Amino acid sequence: GQFPPGFKFGAGTSSYQVEGAWNVSDKGVNILDKFVHDHPTSIKDLSNGDVACDSYHNWERDVEMAAELGLDYYRFSLSWSRILPTGFPNKISKDGVKYYNKLINGLQAKGIEAMVTIYHWDLPLPLQELGGWTNPLIADWFEDYARVVYTQFGDRVKLWLTVNEPISFCDGSYNTGVGAPGVLSPDVGAYICNKHVLLAHAKAWRLYDKEFRPKFNGRVSLANNLLWIEPYSEEYTDLAELALQNSAGRYSHPIFSEAGGWPPGVEEVIAKVCLEKGYPRSTFPSFSKEEIELVKGTYDYYGMNHYTSRLIREAHPDEKLLPWPYGDAPDLKAKMTVSDKWPATVVPWFYVNPKGIRKQLAWLKQQYGDLEIMITENGFPTYHGLNDTARIDYYKKNLKQILLSINKDGVNVTHYTAWSLMDNFEWADGYTTKFGLYEVDFNDPKRTRTPRESAIYYASVIKNRSLDIPS
Numbered sequence: 156g157q158f159p160p161g162f163k164f165g166a167g168t169s170s171y172q173v174e175g176a177w178n179v180s181d182k183g184v185n186i187l188d189k190f191v192h193d194h195p196t197s198i199k200d201l202s203n204g205d206v207a208c209d210s211y212h213n214w215e216r217d218v219e220m221a222a223e224l225g226l227d228y229y230r231f232s233l234s235w236s237r238i239l240p241t242g243f244p245n246k247i248s249k250d251g252v253k254y255y256n257k258l259i260n261g262l263q264a265k266g267i268e269a270m271v272t273i274y275h276w277d278l279p280l281p282l283q284e285l286g287g288w289t290n291p292l293i294a295d296w297f298e299d300y301a302r303v304v305y306t307q308f309g310d311r312v313k314l315w316l317t318v319n320e321p322i323s324f325c326d327g328s329y330n331t332g333v334g335a336p337g338v339l340s341p342d343v344g345a346y347i348c349n350k351h352v353l354l355a356h357a358k359a360w361r362l363y364d365k366e367f368r369p370k371f372n373g374r375v376s377l378a379n380n381l382l383w384i385e386p387y388s389e390e391y392t393d394l395a396e397l398a399l400q401n402s403a404g405r406y407s408h409p410i411f412s413e414a415g416g417w418p419p420g421v422e423e424v425i426a427k428v429c430l431e432k433g434y435p436r437s438t439f440p441s442f443s444k445e446e447i448e449l450v451k452g453t454y455d456y457y458g459m460n461h462y463t464s465r466l467i468r469e470a471h472p473d474e475k476l477l478p479w480p481y482g483d484a485p486d487l488k489a490k491m492t493v494s495d496k497w498p499a500t501v502v503p504w505f506y507v508n509p510k511g512i513r514k515q516l517a518w519l520k521q522q523y524g525d526l527e528i529m530i531t532e533n534g535f536p537t538y539h540g541l542n543d544t545a546r547i548d549y550y551k552k553n554l555k556q557i558l559l560s561i562n563k564d565g566v567n568v569t570h571y572t573a574w575s576l577m578d579n580f581e582w583a584d585g586y587t588t589k590f591g592l593y594e595v596d597f598n599d600p601k602r603t604r605t606p607r608e609s610a611i612y613y614a615s616v617i618k619n620r621s622l623d624i625p626s
């Protein structure tokens with residue numbers, strides 16, 4: 156399998172997971188800094204991202220690794236508090252901007268494009284104290300921040316992602332209270348966050364479209380985390396579709412569908428559950444006509460993060476259901492399981508089903524039409540060690556499914572981003588589980604990086620633009 160001409164390969168990281176330097180210069184504190192310091196025991200190895208890979212100081216090595224792999228582009232995120240210490244543009248940090256300029260220029264010098272995520276979960280603490288993603292004004296605050304970064308970096312950055320995985324920082328965080336900002340608000344928080352994040356994304360997209368596209372001609376979207384959900388057995392086909400609408404759909408339909416607004420069926424189900432739970436009305440906010448129009452069509456491509464799959468079935472009456480979306484689907488009265496044909500990995504949420512990525516891509520095309528899709532994350536966890544054949548196998552099988560999707564299903568996939576360029580702070584797992592193509596020695600003050608076998612494999616795929624690698 157040869158990749159089509161123009162297909163691009165990249166690798167990704169995010170600011171909090173790699174940068175460290177949490178309090179250098181005038182950087183402000185963000186919700187991740189605060190959460191890990193206040194709740195050290197919520198991280199498996201009691202670690203935090205204070206130093207992480209120290210990419211703030213090691214960025215030259217990061218660029219060199221990207222070049223060693225032969226990447227067409229490197230996906231990284233901007234730390235809002237590093238650029239705007241107060242969260243607002245009343246003060247722009249010279250050092251913060253300088254850091255990202257060095258990184259972007261360093262990449263450019265090696266012919267590597269930058270794919271920049273504006274927000275990968277590190278909200279400035281002052282904004283959280285005003286409610287964060289539950290305050291409707293966040294849409295304007297985010298737009299203001301976006302203006303700053305488009306202005307500073309837009310001459311060189313042509314691929315933008317506004318937010319990374321809103322389902323993770325809305326549903327994932329408010330439904331469990333686990334992870335920053337540590338606010339448990341089941342039924343309410345996630346849905347308010349969901350709506351506001353779509354408005355924030357839309358405003359940032361429209362700002363680019365109007366003021367920056369004419370001179371810079373770049374492209375903007377968001378990265379959604381799509382968990383592929385299949386029916387446990389045929390009788391649950393409708394349930395699986397509803398679960399997809401409630402996950403992928405709630406963060407895609409308003410932007411990518413022709414009609415706009417919330418996805419079919421979801422508002423009704425949530426309204427019903429809210430009444431059953433004793434709320435006087437639905438906690439799922441509706442969109443006004445103006446809001447539907449504001450959000451609709453605010454994309455230049457679809458950004459898809461994908462890792463794993465689930466099976467869904469109706470729950471038994473007394474079955475214990477874990478919170479959505481990485482546990483079960485309590486509001487759909489449904490249990491999520493996995494197939495015994497899907498190999499387990501070192502992390503409990505991750506089972507390997509390579510066919511899932513192809514089916515997910517086909518679903519997107521069927522739902523939203525013939526969009527350009529960029530895979531903005533895909534990767535595999537291991538423990539310590541350079542000999543990572545299981546990761547190679549995962550990449551090989553997923554890339555094969557992507558080729559089938561392009562060649563057999565006619566899906567317009569144009570970019571593939573391996574997660575991650577290097578081991579990094581893996582959220583609640585700390586440094587115990589590793590997604591890196593490069594291993595990072597976290598006991599070494601220099602945070603030395605060493606290529607794994609998967610790095611050598613990925614470099615040869617990129618070099619040959621093919622999965623058939625001459626030996």
Ligand code: BGC
Pocket residue numbers: 169172319320323380460532574581590
């Ligand atoms: C996130 C990354 C994370 C990866 C592996 C993705 O959902 O965007 O930040 O490291 O999953 O857990």
